[in-house]
Amino acid sequence: MPTLFEPLTQRSVTLRNRIGVSPMCTYMSEACDGLATPWHVAHVGARAIGGAGLVMTEATAVLPEGRITPNDLGIWSDAHADAMGRMAEAIRTGGAVPAIQLAHAGRKASTYRPWGTKGRGVVPEAEGGWPAFGPTDTPFREGDPAPQPLDETGLERVIDAFATAARRAVEVGFEVIEVHAAHGYLLHSFLSPLVNTRSDGWGGDYAGRTRLLREVVRAVRETVSETLPVWVRVSATDAHPDGWTPEDTVQLSRDLATLGVDLVDCSSGGAAPGARLESAPLHQVPFAEAVKAAGATASAAVGGITTAEEADAILREGRADVVLLGRAMLADPAWALHAARRLGVQTPWQEAYGWALAD
Numbered sequence: 001m002p003t004l005f006e007p008l009t010q011r012s013v014t015l016r017n018r019i020g021v022s023p024m025c026t027y028m029s030e031a032c033d034g035l036a037t038p039w040h041v042a043h044v045g046a047r048a049i050g051g052a053g054l055v056m057t058e059a060t061a062v063l064p065e066g067r068i069t070p071n072d073l074g075i076w077s078d079a080h081a082d083a084m085g086r087m088a089e090a091i092r093t094g095g096a097v098p099a100i101q102l103a104h105a106g107r108k109a110s111t112y113r114p115w116g117t118k119g120r121g122v123v124p125e126a127e128g129g130w131p132a133f134g135p136t137d138t139p140f141r142e143g144d145p146a147p148q149p150l151d152e153t154g155l156e157r158v159i160d161a162f163a164t165a166a167r168r169a170v171e172v173g174f175e176v177i178e179v180h181a182a183h184g185y186l187l188h189s190f191l192s193p194l195v196n197t198r199s200d201g202w203g204g205d206y207a208g209r210t211r212l213l214r215e216v217v218r219a220v221r222e223t224v225s226e227t228l229p230v231w232v233r234v235s236a237t238d239a240h241p242d243g244w245t246p247e248d249t250v251q252l253s254r255d256l257a258t259l260g261v262d263l264v265d266c267s268s269g270g271a272a273p274g275a276r277l278e279s280a281p282l283h284q285v286p287f288a289e290a291v292k293a294a295g296a297t298a299s300a301a302v303g304g305i306t307t308a309e310e311a312d313a314i315l316r317e318g319r320a321d322v323v324l325l326g327r328a329m330l331a332d333p334a335w336a337l338h339a340a341r342r343l344g345v346q347t348p349w350q351e352a353y354g355w356a357l358a359d
């Protein structure tokens with residue numbers, strides 16, 4: 001059996017294989033209220049029926065001001081959670097484990113969706129935008145409105161919001177909770193020395209800069225049943241000489257393990273304009289490999305994984321425990337079933353699709 005198709009059990013949750021759909025914003029909440037629609041349900045359901053072991057929702061905002069765009073999903077109320085629950089149900093019905101990525105966009109909030117026609121960059125408040133929050137008042141892009149630095153009350157609100165969102169997510173059927181601490185959004189912006197120049201207890205050295213993430217994870221872990229895994233997505237490097245390093249990530253994986261984190265999902269970049277790696281096939285796998293080698297948590301590799309053979313090799317060679325695929329899953333919702341076929345694995349297609357295999 002190729003390692004790609006070996007089941008993986010974490011706590012009480014078993015993935016039928018090690019293929020996950022990476023979180024991907026679709027910016028399809030059209031009414032601009034953060035509610036999941038039948039489109040979102042169909043989108044994740046198709047990928048579950050398509051054979052993935054785990055399907056993760058797109059970044060789902062824990063607070064309205066934590067959306068990247070007005071078209072993002074949110075889970076800041078019970079009504080939002082109910083709508084997300086229909087996505088969880090569709091994923092489970094398709095045979096995959098429902099996972100949710102909980103997010104706060106921080107100083108990168110309130111932008112137009114990238115493919116929209118309404119505009120580019122920051123949405124002005126007059127057009128439905130909102131003030132952003134960050135570690136400091138420095139905007140992501142020079143010339144953009146200054147974010148409000150989060151004070152103690154604001155930080156407590158964020159920590160509580162992640163915990164409440166996690167509780168709601170579990171109540172509506174999600175079985176893996178991923179905290180989004182990558183790509184320059186709020187939690188990453190606190191981790192990164194490129195952004196977090198605070199001199200209070202929430203900045204400064206490694207301990208200060210990791211404090212918000214550690215507090216969020218502690219609160220989430222207290223809320224989520226011991227039987228369910230908690231994952232954290234990080235930008236494993238800022239790809240900048242003065243930034244967060246892969247060594248910081250390894251240390252963080254050890255610290256997060258003591259708080260009950262089961263897996264570190266290793267992405268990169270996004271803290272500041274230009275602070276990113278050149279995209280290339282498998283370019284982030286070494287970060288997942290280093291986290292796994294440290295032995296504190298499991299790791300997920302993501303980025304430029306496109307073929308069944310390379311996905312299987314990453315796992316077989318012990319470089320990660322899970323592979324997450326993004327764009328390849330947009331292109332082919334049945335990527336996992338096609339991978340099974342390529343690798344000669346007898347994975348039953350749902351009977352209704354059996355005709356697809358007839359020669």
Ligand SMILES: Cc1cc2nc3c(=O)[nH]c(=O)nc-3n(C[C@H](O)[C@H](O)[C@H](O)COP(=O)(O)O)c2cc1C
Nearest residue numbers: 022023024025058059302303304305325326327328
């Ligand atoms: C359209 C799109 C939306 C994305 N949205 C998110 C997101 O919501 N959360 C996140 O952590 N990463 C997001 N990403 C990054 C992907 O999860 C993934 O890490 C990245 O695309 C690299 O994987 P790939 O080469 O398999 O596409 C997004 C990527 C794309 C292409």
